[in-house]
Amino acid sequence: MTERAEVYAPLRRGPVGTGGERLWPVATDHILDSLPFGICLISRIAKKSFRTVRTNAHFKTLLGPSDPCGLDPKDETFTPLSMDPAFLHAEEALSYGVQDEIRFTWKTDRGGSHKLYSCILQNFSYPSSNACLLLTIHDSTSELALQQQALRDALHDRLTQLPNQAMLLLRLGEWLTRRRPRQIPALIIINLNRFQAVNESLGYQNGDTLLCGVAARLKECLPADAVVARNGGDEFAAFLPNCEADDAQSVARHIHHQLTAPVTLDGYELHISASIGIACGSSRQIIPEDLLRDASIAMHRAKREGLGRTVVYHEDIRTRAKWRFKFEGDLRHALERNELFLHYQPIFSLTSGELVGFEALCRWQHPERGFVPPTEFISVAESCGLIIPLGRWALNTACAQLVEWSKRFPAAANLHVNVNVSGIQIGSDNMAEAVRQALHASQLDGHRLRLEITESALMTNAELAADLLLDLKSYGVGLALDDFGTGYSSLSYLSRFPIDTIKIDRSFINNLENNPDDYKIVHIITLLASTLGITAVAEGIETNDQLVRLKMLGCHYGQGYHFSRPLSVVDVETLLLNTPRTSSSVAAE
Ligand code: C2E
Ligand code: MG
Ligand code: MG
Secondary structure, eight states: OHHHHHHHHHHHTOSTTTOGGGHHHHSOHHHHHHSSSEEEEEEEEETTEEEEEEEOHHHHHHHTTSOTTSOOTTOTTOOOGGGSHHHHHHHHHHHTTSOSEEEEEEEEEETTEEEEEEEEEEEOOBTTBOOOEEEEEEEOHHHHHHHHHHHHHHHBOTTTOOBBHHHHHHHHHHHHHHOOTTOOOEEEEEEESSHHHHHHHHOHHHHHHHHHHHHHHHHHHSOTTOEEEEEETTEEEEEESSOOHHHHHHHHHHHHHHHHSOEEETTEEEOOOEEEEEEEOOSSOOOHHHHHHHHHHHHHHHHHHOTTOEEEOOHHHHHHHHHHHHHHHHHHHHHHTTOEEEEEEEEEETTTOOEEEEEEEEEEEETTTEEEOHHHHHHHHHHTTTHHHHHHHHHHHHHHHHHHHHHHOGGGTTOEEEEEEOHHHHHSTTHHHHHHHHHHHHTOOGGGEEEEEEHHHHHHTHHHHHHHHHHHHHTTOEEEEEEETSSOOOTHHHHHSOOOEEEEOHHHHTTTTTOHHHHHHHHHHHHHHHHHTOEEEEOOOOSHHHHHHHHHTTOOEEOSTTTOOOBOHHHHHHHHHHSOOOHHHHHHO
């Protein structure tokens, strides 16, 4: 534009010292016609009425021979420039004499083709000419097309060509400003389950094909007025105008159903499923981003509930999600702030009555909530990955503690310590190294450490566990199967994995006196253990009667409130002071 304005400048003002009146003859038709943009000199006839005085060649190329200031009787689709509001505003502003030039754009339709022109309107004067305005004009239609394409790209997903999340929110926002009082929108978020496994096993290209297929299925099964979008990754969203929770739930059922049809990719038949979250607006003010957040919270809740679930958002979920968020944050700091500590529950030999070791159990003293039991925080630590540093800390602390006790108390010389291990830790690739480091740092003999793993943790990580357990065995570390009888109870793993101890779950011990079935189960477990050369430990012994029966059944070891609750470090030290040296500790010397 600057270049154009400079070329044109002599027309209006003339070079310094030459006098503008002598310029017109110099600026010949030839010069005007060689300019690469349109020029039009305009005169005012009356208010809002204009006449074209002269145009140059480029102008005619752009707009044809028609008079841009008057109506072209042959071309009804053409709105004359002089009637365009942008032109009229510019002309009016110039007439006040405050500005020299005004820039504006002129959009017009000619025979169905959209055109966009960039214009500069300037005051103009020349003696003996009644032209008072000079217009320069430049065709910006292709720039507009580029802008429009850029806008489309910014609001659509490249892969599926669906609107993206920004577009979805825009459409929702638009609809909300127009909606009638009782119209309620619903937002659905659809997140595919185990999509990453498709990418990893069949490659990204097949993953992309799957996403396009899902996009097509969603478009098919959603109502015509729904806006279907891809949020990114394996997540889609749909905005359903005027749709109550029940309708949205039936739409979700339909989506689940549509997605169950198998997809064949690279010769493999895949069965996909999704987790769906729904948020419905209320009759009060709705903010699009809030609706999206609520649907997303509901979707995450659905994901936690298992595959192929739908959850409709309600306020409780958010409160719970906020609580959990805070809880996770607090737990993250708990380790740094020394709010976690271990209690140790003594384990006794049921034959000799001697203390043989302890189970280390994690405790959390929360600054505001007070004591938090591990049943509450271990699962949270598992779901957010904190179990890895937490488990490592428990391992290091328990090993170091036992070594310290061994040095200070003769009764502790040959005791062992059991540390609980979560399935997530087994699944992490450096578990064996973490154990090796804990033993090395504390100088604890591997035979004095026993890891407690639940049946389910072992089975869900069977492949990794097999290698890990062999590594651990090579350090001499013992392996105990925790909560035995409550999980898969598939006996095959007793021979498959190098297990030394079975811990009979408390639920079978609870009612040993009154429930003949529990008695039989414990009997079989102790027999099984003896046959396989594995030791059996009964958990949760609370009464003398239970103890007597367990002894009769030949159970080797036991722990429970009957003997002792889990003890603080100080209480363990009092116990060790009052415990005579055990036969095993004497033997160890
Ligand atoms: P668990 O490993 O089966 O531990 C035994 C649980 O039974 C402990 O609960 C213990 O306090 C309780 N208990 C022991 N004797 C009795 C009894 O006679 N009666 C009753 N009613 N309960 C008894 P706690 O300390 O609440 O731990 C619960 C669970 O939390 C543990 O079950 C274990 O799975 C997990 N846990 C605790 N500390 C850790 C840890 O450091 N890492 C991991 N991964 N899990 C841990
Ligand atoms: Mg345990
Ligand atoms: Mg247990």
